[in-house]
Amino acid sequence: MQFGKGHAIGVALAIAAIALAPVLVTNGFYLKVLFLIGVNYLAAAGLNVLVGHTGQKSLGHAGLFAVGAYTAALLTARLGWNPWLAFVAAGAMAGLFGVLIALPALRVRGPALAMVTIGFGIVVEKVVSEWQDVFGGQAGIYGVVPPSIGGSALNDSQWVWFVGALAIVAHLTIRALLRGKYGRAFMAVNTAEVAAESVGVSVYTFKVLAFVISAVTCGLAGALIAQQNQYINSDFINFSLSIFFLLIVLFGGSSVYGPLVGAVVLTLLDAFLARWPTAQHFTYGALLLFALYAMPDGLSGALGRLAKKLVPALARKPVLPAPTTGWKLRAAERLAADKPLLQTRAVYKAYGGVVPTNNIDMELTTGHIHSLIGPNGAGKTTLLNILSGIVPPDRGSIEFAGQSIVHMVPNRICAIGLGRTFQNLKLFSDMSVLDNVKVGLHRHMRAGFWSCLLGLPNAQREERAARDEALQILDFLGLLDKADEVAGSLPYGLQRRLELARALATHPRLLLLDEPAAGLNPQETQDLIGVIAKIRDLGITVLLIEHHMDLVMAISDHVIVLDYGEKIAEGKPGQVQNNPRVIAAYLGTDEPDEDDLELEASHG
Numbered sequence: 157m158q159f160g161k162g163h164a165i166g167v168a169l170a171i172a173a174i175a176l177a178p179v180l181v182t183n184g185f186y187l188k189v190l191f192l193i194g195v196n197y198l199a200a201a202g203l204n205v206l207v208g209h210t211g212q213k214s215l216g217h218a219g220l221f222a223v224g225a226y227t228a229a230l231l232t233a234r235l236g237w238n239p240w241l242a243f244v245a246a247g248a249m250a251g252l253f254g255v256l257i258a259l260p261a262l263r264v265r266g267p268a269l270a271m272v273t274i275g276f277g278i279v280v281e282k283v284v285s286e287w288q289d290v291f292g293g294q295a296g297i298y299g300v301v302p303p304s305i306g307g308s309a310l311n312d313s314q315w316v317w318f319v320g321a322l323a324i325v326a327h328l329t330i331r332a333l334l335r336g337k338y339g340r341a342f343m344a345v346n347t348a349e350v351a352a353e354s355v356g357v358s359v360y361t362f363k364v365l366a367f368v369i370s371a372v373t374c375g376l377a378g379a380l381i382a383q384q385n386q387y388i389n390s391d392f393i394n395f396s397l398s399i400f401f402l403l404i405v406l407f408g409g410s411s412v413y414g415p416l417v418g419a420v421v422l423t424l425l426d427a428f429l430a431r432w433p434t435a436q437h438f439t440y441g442a443l444l445l446f447a448l449y450a451m452p453d454g455l456s457g458a459l460g461r462l463a464k465k466l467v468p469a470l471a472r473k474p475v476l477p478a479p480t481t482g483w484k485l486r487a488a489e490r491l492a493a494d495k496p497l498l499q500t501r502a503v504y505k506a507y508g509g510v511v512p513t514n515n516i517d518m519e520l521t522t523g524h525i526h527s528l529i530g531p532n533g534a535g536k537t538t539l540l541n542i543l544s545g546i547v548p549p550d551r552g553s554i555e556f557a558g559q560s561i562v563h564m565v566p567n568r569i570c571a572i573g574l575g576r577t578f579q580n581l582k583l584f585s586d587m588s589v590l591d592n593v594k595v596g597l598h599r600h601m602r603a604g605f606w607s608c609l610l611g612l613p614n615a616q617r618e619e620r621a622a623r624d625e626a627l628q629i630l631d632f633l634g635l636l637d638k639a640d641e642v643a644g645s646l647p648y649g650l651q652r653r654l655e656l657a658r659a660l661a662t663h664p665r666l667l668l669l670d671e672p673a674a675g676l677n678p679q680e681t682q683d684l685i686g687v688i689a690k691i692r693d694l695g696i697t698v699l700l701i702e703h704h705m706d707l708v709m710a711i712s713d714h715v716i717v718l719d720y721g722e723k724i725a726e727g728k729p730g731q732v733q734n735n736p737r738v739i740a741a742y743l744g745t746d747e748p749d750e751d752d753l754e755l756e757a758s759h760g
């Protein structure tokens with residue numbers, strides 16, 4: 157586990173506070189409030205991974221809290237399980253339900269996802285209140301067994317220590333997870349799902365994982381409540397509890413400290429307002445609106461900005477080390493030149509009456525720069541989307557590096573060496589330039605979930621190696637001095653180059669570039685020619701879509717021309733340029749003249 161100096165001091169202070177609080181505070185009510193802060197923190201810390209980092213808003217986590225609470229209750233009160241074991245089983249059972257709720261959530265997003273999670277919460281609430289034989293309804297389950305030490309059940313002070321220890325463990329592990337490749341992948345899924353897939357991050361896996369993490373911590377929170385009260389009934393499980401958990405996360409902010417700030421403030425407020433339930437609901441609603449409109453990065457974000465203003469040293473960015481060597485592909489990833497790399501046969505895609513890809517046969521050769529040109533709407537981007545797995549073709553075959561990639565998901569296609577950029581930029585714009593490139597390296601990082609969660613040395617070593625390689629790639633593309641900046645704040649031309657850097661980080665054998673010169677000024681376009689040639693010299697095959705004919709003619713070894721979804725010509729740039737069908741397609745006439753072709757094409 158990696159500790160910065162400031163963080164280590166913070167953790168030490170938190171441990172001291174948790175150790176001392178039950179000694180200094182003896183009043184039962186205050187001890188209960190401390191316990192609840194810990195419980196709410198635990199639930200919110202996991203929910204923050206789902207909501208704050210992966211961008212999946214859930215309004216049904218009271219249901220997962222209930223799964224944990226009732227699992228612990230039934231296992232101890234009815235089946236006589238050891239209470240410690242039942243506590244662990246409660247987390248595991250909630251994790252299983254997390255998978256269950258994640259599956260429909262993979263198909264929907266935004267408000268529809270909120271509806272799915274609300275539905276889940278309501279179903280659980282109904283089950284525990286109506287199925288009285290098992291869950292006891294409003295009468296509830298008595299005799300839930302609390303964990304014990306040396307034969308006696310935990311007392312109020314020990315409960316605070318126990319939940320405090322769990323909170324520290326949750327903080328350290330979730331922080332370790334979010335600071336590495338898992339955290340970047342969650343954020344990538346949050347910002348641009350298609351881009352995340354195209355650089356090798358499985359959106360499916362990371363959404364399910366985020367649901368499971370949030371479910372486990374919410375389930376453990378439920379078990380703590382049931383075991384501490386030694387009782388649970390259906391009144392605990394209601395829609396307000398789901399709102400309360402979500403509010404802690406949104407109000408606290410998505411930083412790792414957000415759930416702590418949110419849990420402390422809102423638990424205290426909850427305890428203070430307990431006497432006025434109507435004021436409670438009104439206050440939560442008002443706070444939720446306030447958090448959404450006035451503090452998009454929550455109270456922790458606002459406090460962080462204030463702290464940086466007051467103590468300028470906190471705002472100073474760390475000095476990144478220089479990359480150790482120049483970047484080049486690993487020898488194993490270089491392919492022999494002039495061999496077939498990608499072949500399509502009769503690839504066909506129709507949208508109703510529009511056929512943007514009409515029986516395309518195409519062959520790309522290793523080490524070459526191929527260009528795909530054609531008038532607007534000819535079907536170039538659709539073909540690129542088919543090759544990269546974003547759009548499934550209706551029929552036809554595609555072989556890449558000896559494997560069929562038809563119906564393969566984009567992250568798998570990326571993993572076997574097909575990288576891409578997008579016509580409309582799809583950067584992870586809130587992340588740093590360096591982190592954008594590191595997301596591209598995701599597939600090449602081998603440390604597993606538990607190594608990252610526990611911050612084991614292999615995960616840390618790999619993280620340092622990834623940083624070094626990302627810096628090498630940025631250096632290769634002249635972006636090294638921007639490594640620390642937020643991607644979305646770069647000038648447009650540099651953002652295009654960053655997307656290229658991120659694609660290179662996936663170690664592609666074939667790189668698909670969709671209009672890389674769009675929006676660039678003449679000097680930037682000229683520089684891009686040099687960059688693409690440098691990429692080819694690394695041994696990477698390129699397929700380029702471009703409207704700038706100067707660029708296409710200057711660097712292509714082979715040009716394919718599409719019109720209305722059909723391949724109308726291919727060959728060396730000079731041959732294609734003089735092909736009458738190509739000239740006619742660009743000008744929409746039968747008697748074009750070549751100067752007109754240049755003009756039309758470069759204005760495309």
Ligand SMILES: Nc1ncnc2c1ncn2[C@@H]1O[C@H](COP(=O)(O)OP(=O)(O)OP(=O)(O)O)[C@@H](O)[C@H]1O
Nearest residue numbers: 507510511512530531532533534535536537538539
């Ligand atoms: N998802 C879709 N649904 C319906 N029609 C689509 C869809 N995607 C593409 N098309 C249609 O397919 C045709 C080809 O579009 P595509 O974007 O592939 O062309 P393009 O050659 O890349 O054009 P441009 O040079 O303007 O980017 C267009 O008529 C477009 O409207």
